[in-house]
Amino acid sequence: MKADLRNNKDFLGGLFMITIGAIAFYMALDYPFGSALRMGPGFFPRVLAGIFMAFGVFVMIRGILSGEKVQGRWGWKPLGFILASLIVFGWTMEHFGLIPALLAMFVIATLGGHEFNWKEVLVLMVVMSTFAVVVFVYLIGLPYPLWGSY
């Protein structure tokens, strides 16, 4: 039973909702609730967080009853590479400029794909980076340094 719950989509979904709802509710306790006449900044968040948790409990119970599994596999590896490519892009962009950021982004993002072929990645990288520089910097005029930080 326990092993089943780990990949039970509604159980996980409910758990996710209850967690988020609880965090939001807890944080909203710091904001004055006010009264119906003069609603404080805590009113709306607390009510919503409560509704969200209630829905979460419903979804969770339904999950335990139905036992439906998450469809397909969890693709953490491609997701990880895509997210990493975004983060590296942001960081490199700030410190080293647009071109290094684009190059790093393309290499990491393509690692998330099914095939990795250096030649293809190089061509894609050069073509798309040139495109990005021309469109974003020269046509749209975003004030980005191509190399180096601001």
Add this chain to the structure above:
Amino acid sequence: MDMFSNLILGFEVALSLQNLMCCFIGVFVGTAIGVLPGIGPLVTIAMLLPITFNLAPIPALIMLSGIYYGAQYGGSTTSILVNLPGETASVVTCLDGYQMARQGRAGPALAIAAVGSFIAGCVGTLLIALAGPPLAEAALLFGAPEYFSLMLMALVAAACLAHGDMVKSLSMVVLGLLMGIIGTDVNSGMARFSFGVPELTDGIGFTIVAVGLFAIAEIAKNLESRGEDKHEVFTKNITHLYPTKADMKASAWPIARGTVVGAFFGALPGTGPSISAFSAYMVEKKMAKDPSRFGKGAIEGVAGPEAANNAAAQCAFIPTLTLGIPGSATMALMLGALTIQGIAPGPQVMTSKPDLFWGLIASMWIGNAMLVVLNLPLVGLWVKLLKIPYRYLFPSIVMFCAVGNYSINNSPMDVYMCALFGLVGYMLVKMEFEPAPLILGFVLGPLMEENLRRALLISRGDPTVFFTRPISLAFMIVAILILITMFLPAIRKKKELALEGGGG
């Protein structure tokens, strides 16, 4: 008549060289990206939104709406040629369009889709011009209670009629509302849910959420299965594009009926192209002398739904522009774009910015005309785009998302946040939560809270105010009715059937 002078003003704006260019670029890029398999209008708009922020409001919106209906049309092309719907609205087109393509009639299917969309688009544009001003006038009478009830109704409708499980869709609306709270409270100046991060006191940028939830999560979803999908692309047979006289005759009434159905559903908040396309399909099947032809390449099954989804796409602008209430996630993106351009959406837009309102409407008509002119001769180009393997596409989408989000505030923080929402979005998709209602809630959240507070202030804390004012009561009744009907198993089954497979 007043409308004509307004339309003339609109065309003056829309026909300026810059706006024409923006419209053209929007339609072209929208179609090109919409054609790419697995990328629907929502992802296309989310991805390209930040780029338009560098333009002035009018050209930016013209370009965005061009992208919107371009992507919608591009999606139909993919449905017909590859049987890959970019979004739920095109599922219906797949049914008969793909069958037509298999029978070597891809050309006429594409042409009828284009013509149907164009006619529906024209009618839709005209309807906005006709219905907009009186609606906006009526909306000016709305007070805080009416606005709150209207938004509640829109959110309930959007969640109930969305694809997927209703409780989960409603939950996503609530999550969106919660996320909308992040930032500084307007009334008290208090920073809420900011986690001590200074960037968050301004709230989360709305493109960040949209790009993360839709574009990034979508890529991860597509990459999780091993190996690329092999889909048969019917490209060799597109020799004779033009439909025969018999095709035209068979499609005339379906297009007209589809337009009516689409316009009706499009204008209602919460319903959109998917419901319209499906309903139009059902109508055609009911009207047909021989319903068994449907699903086997009946041209009516392409003409009706295509007209309906385009009419709905156009008419969805009615509540968005006149009331400031988006009816779908795509419209929420458009509304967000308006807000970022510094325009407070609502009935006053029409009077305070007539050039924007009427210019946008005129440009929609021009854009629709461009689509017909662009699509038929360029089918060859779209087909080539269809063949681009996904391994080239997804890094390029990531690039647009990264550069676009960085450009909003020139800060890496936005890109990091986008990555976080990509993670959340992926988990939501895996647990079968539909992210579209979330974005609606997110956009409407602050407005809803504001109006709720104001309404209760006016009524001295009496919550019955929502049920004692007639207009507000009407919205509430509709919202409750939708909820009740959706809990009835028979109707729910029908909806599921509608959205899953087009109902045998």
